Amino acid sequence: xxxxxxxxxxxxxxxxxxxxxxxxxxxxxxxxxxxxxxxxxxxxxxxxxxxxxxxxxxxxxxxxxxxxxxxxxxxxxxxxxxxxxxxxxxxxxxxxxxxxxxxxxxxxxxxxxxxxxxxxxxxxxxxxxxxxxxxxxxxxxxxxxxxxxxxxxxxxxxxxxxxxxxxxxxxxxxxxxxxxxxxxxxxxxxxxxxxxxxxxxxxxxxxxxxxxxxxxxxxxxxxxxxxxxxxxxxxxxxxxxxxxxxxxxxxxxxxxxxxxxxxxxxxxxxxxxxxxxxxxxxxxxxxxxxxxxxxxx
Numbered sequence: 001x002x003x004x005x006x007x008x009x010x011x012x013x014x015x016x017x018x019x020x021x022x023x024x025x026x027x028x029x030x031x032x033x034x035x036x037x038x039x040x041x042x043x044x045x046x047x048x049x050x051x052x053x054x055x056x057x058x059x060x061x062x063x064x065x066x067x068x069x070x071x072x073x074x075x076x077x078x079x080x081x082x083x084x085x086x087x088x089x090x091x092x093x094x095x096x097x098x099x100x101x102x103x104x105x106x107x108x109x110x111x112x113x114x115x116x117x118x119x120x121x122x123x124x125x126x127x128x129x130x131x132x133x134x135x136x137x138x139x140x141x142x143x144x145x146x147x148x149x150x151x152x153x154x155x156x157x158x159x160x161x162x163x164x165x166x167x168x169x170x171x172x173x174x175x176x177x178x179x180x181x182x183x184x185x186x187x188x189x190x191x192x193x194x195x196x197x198x199x200x201x202x203x204x205x206x207x208x209x210x211x212x213x214x215x216x217x218x219x220x221x222x223x224x225x226x227x228x229x230x231x232x233x234x235x236x237x238x239x240x241x242x243x244x245x246x247x248x249x250x251x252x253x254x255x256x257x258x259x260x261x262x263x264x265x266x267x268x269x270x271x272x273x274x275x276x277x278x279x280x281x282x283x284x285x286x287x288x289x290x291x292x293x294x295x296x297x
Contacts, residue, residue: 033145034083037096037138041080047122048073075099089147097142104135114263187220187273188212188241188280197286203259205252212247212271212280219243221274228268231255232284236271253286262288 048069079099082092103120110118111128118128191211200206214220220241225234237248251269255261265286271279 033141034086034089034092034096034147037100037141038080038083040134040138041076041083044121045073045076045080047124048119049077050122086147093142093145093147097139100135100138100142104132104139107131107135116263186278186280187214187216188247188271189215190280190282191246192282194283194285197253197284199287199289200253200255202262202288202290203255205254205256206286207250207252210249210251210282212241212249214241214243214245214247217243220279222279223272223274223276226270226272229265231257231265232267232269234269234271251284253284255288262290264288 079092079096083096086092107118107120107128111132115128117125118131120126120131189212191213195208195210197206197208222236222239222241225236227234232251232253234249234251237250241247253265253267265284265288267284267286269280269282269284271281273279
């Protein structure tokens with residue numbers, strides 16, 4: 001009589017103890033793989049959910065609408081839960097393979113585009129090359145995962161899929177609605193909330209101006225201005241803005257500190273009041289490329 005690896009892992013083994021240990025580890029991989037990948041998906045979805053709730057949802061490098069990110073976030077949460085509690089494990093294996101395949105293509109595209117973070121874990125920055133490697137490892141692990149039982153096989157055949165669909169719709173509608181809801185309580189309104197500098201040469205310096213308007217009914221006392229990149233320096237014309245007044249600002253993008261950098265920049269600018277309240281938020285975009293010199297003779 002021949003036994004599969006899984007059968008040997010659950011029977012008493014007459015071979016040496018080291019061999020028994022190895023067989024049990026091989027058998028356990030069928031349980032460890034889905035749980036490990038499910039936890040990774042839940043952690044990624046959890047960090048983005050926190051960012052979504054706290055209004056610090058990062059700019060997505062693929063420029064996907066935020067309402068669609070809400071649905072993708074709901075899918076990520078459900079797929080992570082599905083891997084940990086694998087109802088119809090062969091089906092979840094196929095869905096997970098397709099999903100991580102899509103993640104792999106997206107991460108590789110971002111890595112080749114020179115993006116500094118894929119936003120896979122929200123505002124926690126992870127290099128796209130790192131996520132490309134992780135997605136590839138996940139696909140290899142799923143390929144070698146051979147489900148041998150239906151964890152929830154005794155559950156009603158209609159109840160579980162209905163519950164999954166209902167949870168997906170509820171989470172998707174909730175997250176997409178929250179993602180599109182303006183959460184900013186800024187006191188000043190940028191006349192141009194997003195400034196695109198276009199293509200700039202690596203190692204160069206660019207200077208530009210912007211305007212803020214106080215649409216409120218009270219005076220705003222400005223404090224420090226924070227930027228997500230030290231390469232951007234912002235100077236405001238004054239620190240007091242009365243109601244209905246405009247405030248001029250000047251910003252300098254200085255890339256001399258990292259002359260070899262090329263890629264896309266999406267710099268967040270946050271101005272604070274003297275009490276630490278949000279005064280304004282805006283975003284600066286630029287595409288950094290090596291300067292092309294004319295080599296004609």
